[in-house]
Amino acid sequence: MTHSNQPRTTGRSIVLxxxxxVNEGVRTLASTTRTRGTDDIVSFENLGVAVVDVPPEELADASGDDSPILAVEPERYVYALGEPTSKMTAARSVTxxxxxxxxxxxxxxxxxxxANLxxxxxxxxxxxAILDTGIxxxxxxxxxxxxxxxxFIDGEEVQDGDSHGTHCAGTSCGSNKPSQLPRYGIAYxxxxxxxxxxxxxxSGSDSSVLQGIEWAIANRCDIISMSLGGSVExxxxxxxxxxxxxxRALNRGTLIIAAAGNSSDRNNGIRNPVNSPANCPSIMAVAALDSQLQVAYFSDAGINPDGGHVDIAGPGVDVYSSVPLLGKYDRFNGTSMATPHVAGIAALYAQVTGLRGRELWWILTQNAQRLxxxxxxxxxxxxxxxx
Known part of the structure; x- marks a missing residue:
């Protein structure tokens, strides 16, 4: 359930x-890079971020106390963080x-x-908002x-050609009266x-994810669910x-919830750190549990000292939900499956309490079941x- 053999960075830069x-920052980027002008820089007004088709080294001197540029980082590839139960080998399966x-x-x-609500x-x-492979x-x-x-993927419609996005959307917001039982949707x-x-x-990149976040905030989404990430050393x-x-999203009342990652192999004593971007302190990182309320063998851990904590856990093993094609339903494993459980329940709290942003984060954690x-x-x- 890892993408260890995949590339980590795209060769482009994301700029804070x-x-x-923002406009001043884009002009500064255009004047200090080999781009042909501001049209070659993708900027996100709501987020205060730009993506530039140059490596970070070329922008090493662009930031400073008087500069509109605060930070420059390599753009990462990101990947879906779940897969069907049937793809797991018998030795690694958790039933x-x-x-x-x-x-x-x-x-x-x-x-x-x-189920008792x-x-x-x-x-x-x-x-x-479900930011994923579509629906x-x-x-x-x-x-x-x-x-x-x-x-936000060039040449591809929103229609889900993978199944991961449909599965996540089903858990968080699927029907309470599905075409066949059991019920699997939360905030229906x-x-x-x-x-x-x-x-x-x-697969995707920081650019597509940031475009999705920008779009969700512009549409005044209260919760953003991201079952995706890139590996962290x-x-x-x-x-x-x-x-x-x-x-900035929390300040506007939007809570971002993301999957902690699936790169661990606890059966062999390996606990890897929480993925990016879930490792950010202001993004709610979600671990995966099985139905005996034990940590899933693949679920990543809060082991990095500078951020990277796990914040909460959700059901993430043998999770039944909607998928495309003839089967209509399938069981998946991953912190990807745990994340939409948290997102859907966050929507329920937002409805009954009226809380948003940091206050919504607070009530989710205050009411969690201690383990x-x-x-x-x-x-x-x-x-x-x-x-």
Whole structure:
């Protein structure tokens, strides 16, 4: 469940700009690089970020106390962080279904208390953005649903050609009356925004992710769910660009929730650090649990001293949800599956409490179920629905 053989950076740069000086920052970038002008620089006004098609070394002297440029970082590739249970080898498989009867409701909805909620606790009035591989508009459980969508992948429509995005959207905001049981969706009356930031092969870049975040904030989304990331080395610091973007989002009432990553192999004693961008302190990082409420063998850990903590945990093993094609449903594993559980439950809290941003983060963690496990593995504990 790793992308260790994939490239980490694109050769381009992401640039953090002063929030009130984006246009000035773009002009400064154009004058200090080999670009042909401002048209060759992609900027995000709401975020105060730009992407430039030059390596970071070329911009090494661009930032400074009097400069509109605050930080320059290499642009990363990012990848979907989940896969079907059927793809796991027998030696690495985690099966633990004896604790829950899934004939009517998935184990994840039972473990988090969603199955016991009153019908009017459904995410009504809350905007949830799923930034992923898109969604299957033809799926029977999304028929008639109003979905705002946009693709940030050149040459690809929002229609999901992978299945990862449809699975995540199903968990967070899927129907409470699916075409066949069990029920798997949490905030089934939330307003669903789907940004395709990962291609149909499950890969993307910081540029597509930042475009998706910009779009979600411009559309006043209350929650952004990102089941994606790029690997981080032990001791590697978090991205100042993403951290500042997440802070600016929180200030506007938008909570970003992201998958911690799947690069660990706990069966062999390997705990790897939380992926980027989930390792940013202002992004809620989600670990994966199995149905016995134990840490999934693949779930990454908060082991880097400079940020990179796990904040909360969600169901992430053998998770049933919607997928495209004839099967309509499948079981996936990954912190990708845990993340939309947290995002969907965040929508429920936003509905019943009216809280947003940092206050919404606070109430999610205050009401989590404490576990007898290391906080570096599961954070505050298992996310719980409003009582």
């Amino acid at each position: 700009l002063r929030e009130n000086a 633990s279904q004896a604790e829950f009867d899934e004939s009517h409701v998935t184990w994840g909805l039972q473990a988090t208390g969603v 009153k019908p009017n606790v459904d995410g009504s009035g809350i905007r949830v 299957d508009f033809k799926h029977p459980d999304f028929q008639g649903r109003s979905i705002v969508s946009k693709s 009356n939330a307003s669903l925004y789907v940004g395709k930031v990962l291609a149909n092969d499950g 032990p001791g590697e610091p978090f991205s100042q660009v993403y951290e500042t973007v997440a802070k 007898d496990l290391f906080t570096s593995d599961v954070g505050i504990g298992l996310v719980q629905a409003p009582k």
